[in-house]
Amino acid sequence: MIFVRYFILLSLFVSLNILSAQTGEEIFKRDCASCHMITDAKLIGPGLKGVTEKYEREWLVKWITNSSEFIASGDERAIAIWEEYNKIAMPAFYYSDDEFEALFSYLENPPVEEVVADADVDGVVVAEDGMDASTQLMLAALALLIISWVLISVKNSLKESLNEETVSVQQSILSFFKKPINKLFSVLFVAIIGIKLFYDVTMGIAVTTNYQPKQPIAFSHKLHAGMQGVDCNYCHSSARTSKHSGIPSANVCMNCHNAVAEGPSGTEEIQKIYDAVGWDPDKRQYIEGYRQKPIEWIRIHNLPDHAYFNHSQHVSVAGLECQDCHGPIQEMEEVYQYSELTMGWCIDCHRESAVMMADNEYYDEMHKKLKVKYAGEKITVDKIGGLECGKCHY
Ligand code: HEC
Ligand code: HEC
Ligand code: HEC
Ligand code: HEC
Ligand code: HEC
Ligand code: HEC
Structure with a gap:
């Protein structure tokens, strides 16, 4: 019996903890995230990692409730941090005890950064060199082969030129392959390339997940x-309504960046937007007669021409989230290709995903018929023809 009670208490405790962490996260995102990160990195204010250990609870409550008043009261640590940050005032926040509790427990246990994303990024660094280990190995083997081959050939032709015979091209090619040493090297040469090709194809190295080119402006989705x-x-407003999602023009950026000229890493990157549209951040106006130039973003996701993919069909009709296909974009400092985008990838999802029928005017008639035909079964995309070659290929 004691055990049961203990268990109930424990689960209550756990669920309370989760609850409070959730609202703590909400408070943080709403009120603090625009100026603080829970890492060591500065945004507008200092990184808040470990801040609950750095200061006592009372100090924090006073600071957050009204930092200006607290500074004016002469608290040394408050003055020090205020001066370190060029006397930027932090807004005042009036919270209840519960809200403070939630906020502090969130600051103590922020969600852990996904390790997967880091690993992906590391993987990309290798890919950026343009070569993976197996390619380097193959190149080394080929280089060795060619060097020894050249050395041996030079030795042989020196020997031959001593005999001073003139031969035609065909004859020399024939005699080239007659020599066992050349035969051996040719076979080895072909074999190494063959093995490497086979390896690449079977390992799917041609599949470009994690492709992450350097963009002209360090734009961060995170x-x-x-x-x-x-x-x-x-x-990406067109994702809902058309085939393509599109990349926003610099004018969309200017909706905010006519006011925000400086980010956490300074003014340099944002200046590149101004260079594209011809904006003078000091006078805060467009430069007259400036010839705007588009920002040349490098495309990351790209299907071959023979394949047809439509965003609105998936986002609006199927009701999928961008992240279902593009992964946690909102956590990516730089976008990388998250999914394989192979035919197998499209088809696997079409086999598994149910067609969204409720409240979907798009296929009203068709869905009614399908419901009759497949009564009681899960109606997956393949049942509406999602595996037909012609649906995805021109
Ligand atoms: C408008 C920007 C802004 C917002 C919003 C903001 N802060 Fe700050 N915060 C700052 C700045 C700037 C500093 C540095 C001190 C100063 O200049 O006032 C700071 C300092 C702090 C410090 C002291 C950190 C240290 O290492 O000494 C804490 C703690 C803190 N903020 C917590 C919060 C919390 C919690 C919230 C949300 C409820 C919040 N801040 C919202 C700008 C902000
Ligand atoms: C809805 C408003 C908004 C839009 C739209 C917007 N930005 Fe920003 N951007 C911001 C804010 C706010 C910051 C500064 C954040 C900070 O300092 O904490 C920022 C910061 C930046 C930075 C600086 C990052 C750094 O590390 O210093 C760059 C670069 C940038 N934006 C590029 C762009 C580009 C390119 C576009 C258009 C594709 C764009 N932004 C559209 C609000 C916006
Ligand atoms: C402030 C504007 C802005 C917002 C908000 C934004 N994006 Fe982007 N997105 C861009 C810009 C600019 C690029 C091109 C540069 C790059 O790749 O980082 C881009 C690129 C992308 C790409 C890669 C396109 C390619 O080249 O293949 C994907 C995928 C993407 N965004 C998805 C998303 C998703 C999902 C969200 C919401 C979680 C989102 N974006 C929110 C501006 C934005
Ligand atoms: C069913 C999977 C799927 C979903 C859901 C999806 N995308 Fe895509 N996205 C793709 C594929 C596949 C491509 C490559 C398309 C091509 O090359 O024609 C792509 C390309 C893009 C591009 C590059 C430009 C373009 O249009 O080709 C952007 C930007 C983008 N997606 C943003 C988004 C946003 C924002 C959402 C959510 C509103 C979203 N995507 C939802 C699969 C998806
Ligand atoms: C995350 C799951 C998912 C992925 C990945 C996905 N699709 Fe789909 N697709 C759907 C769903 C769900 C529908 C059903 C939409 C509807 O209700 O019409 C659909 C419908 C379609 C249709 C219309 C089928 C028909 O008969 O009307 C085409 C064409 C299509 N997808 C192409 C693609 C291509 C090409 C890819 C890969 C590049 C892809 N899809 C990847 C989920 C997915
Ligand atoms: C759900 C969408 C979809 C359907 C259905 C589909 N394909 Fe594909 N197919 C693709 C995509 C996307 C690619 C490009 C994959 C890539 O670039 O790796 C592709 C590539 C191919 C290729 C080129 C080989 C390759 O890997 O690039 C061939 C050939 C092909 N498809 C044939 C077919 C045939 C035949 C059918 C009917 C049995 C079919 N496809 C049905 C989406 C589809």
Whole structure:
């Protein structure tokens, strides 16, 4: 009996903890995330990692409730941090005890950064060199082979030129392959390339997940879509209505950046937007007669021409989230290709995913018929023809 009671208490405790952490996260995202990260990195204010250990609870409550008043009261540590940050005032926040409790427990245990994302990024660094280990090995083997081959050939032709015979091209090619040493090297040469090709194909190295080119402006989805919480559709508005999602023009950036000229890493990157549209951040106006130039973003996701993919069909009709296919974009400092985008990838999902029928005017008639035909079964995309070659290929 005691055990049961203990268990109930424990689970109550756990669920309370989760609850409070959730609201703590909400408070933090709403009120603090625009200026603070829970790492060591500075944003507008200092990184808040470990801040609950650095200061006592009372100090924190006073600071957050009204930092200006607290500074004016002469607290040394408050003055020090205020001066370190060029006397930028932090807004005042009036919270209840519960809210403070939630906020502090969130600051103590922020969600752990996904290790997977880091690993992906590391993987990309290797890919950026343009070569993986197996390619380097193959190249080394080939180089060795060619060097020894050249050395042996030079030795042989020196020997031959002593005999001073003139021979035709065909004859020399024939005699080339007659020599066992050349035969051996040719076979080895072909074999190494063959093995490497086979390896690549079977390991799917041609599949470009994690492709992550260097973009002309260090635009961060983590900062904009994650921390600032800007909706994907604000910038990729055509995803709902058309085949392509599109990349926003610099004018969309200017909606905010005519006011925000400086980010956590300074002014340099944002200046590149101004260079594209011809904006003078000092006078805060467009430069007259400036010839705007588009920002040349490098495309990351790209299907071959023979394949047809339509965003609105998946986002609006099927009701999928961007992240189902593009992964945790809102956590990516730089976008990388998260899914394989192979035919197998499309088809696997079509086999598993049910067609969204409720409240879907798009296929009203068709869905009614399908419901009759497949009564009681899960109606997956393949049942509406999602595996037909012609649906995805021109
Ligand atoms: C508008 C920007 C802004 C917002 C919003 C903001 N802060 Fe700050 N915060 C600052 C700045 C700037 C400093 C550095 C001190 C100063 O200049 O006032 C700071 C300092 C701090 C410090 C002291 C850190 C240290 O290492 O000494 C704490 C703790 C803190 N903020 C907590 C919070 C919390 C919690 C919230 C949300 C409830 C919040 N801040 C919201 C700008 C902000
Ligand atoms: C403030 C504007 C903005 C917001 C908000 C935004 N994006 Fe982007 N997105 C861009 C820009 C600019 C690029 C091109 C540069 C790059 O690749 O980082 C881009 C690129 C991408 C790409 C790669 C396109 C390619 O080249 O293949 C994907 C995928 C993407 N965004 C998805 C999303 C998703 C999902 C969200 C919401 C979680 C989102 N974006 C929110 C501006 C934005
Ligand atoms: C909804 C408003 C909004 C839009 C739209 C927007 N940004 Fe930003 N961006 C911000 C804010 C706010 C910051 C500064 C964040 C900070 O200092 O904490 C910022 C910061 C930046 C930075 C500086 C990052 C750093 O590390 O210093 C760059 C670069 C940037 N944005 C590029 C872009 C580009 C390119 C676009 C258009 C594709 C764009 N932004 C659209 C709000 C926006
Ligand atoms: C069913 C999977 C899927 C979903 C859901 C999805 N995308 Fe895509 N996205 C793709 C594929 C596949 C491509 C490559 C398309 C091509 O090359 O024609 C792509 C390409 C893009 C591009 C590059 C430009 C373009 O249009 O080709 C952007 C930007 C993008 N997606 C943003 C988004 C956003 C924002 C959402 C959510 C509103 C979203 N995607 C939802 C699969 C998806
Ligand atoms: C995350 C799951 C998912 C992935 C990945 C996915 N699809 Fe789909 N797709 C769907 C769903 C769900 C529908 C059903 C939409 C509807 O209700 O019409 C659909 C419908 C389609 C249709 C219309 C089928 C029909 O008969 O009307 C085409 C074409 C299509 N997808 C192409 C693609 C291609 C090409 C890819 C890969 C590049 C892809 N899809 C990847 C989930 C997915
Ligand atoms: C759900 C969408 C979809 C359907 C259905 C589909 N394909 Fe594909 N197919 C693709 C995509 C996407 C690619 C490009 C994959 C890539 O670039 O790796 C592709 C590539 C191919 C290729 C080129 C080989 C390759 O790997 O690039 C061939 C050939 C092909 N498909 C044939 C077919 C045939 C035949 C059918 C009918 C039995 C079919 N496809 C049905 C989406 C589809």
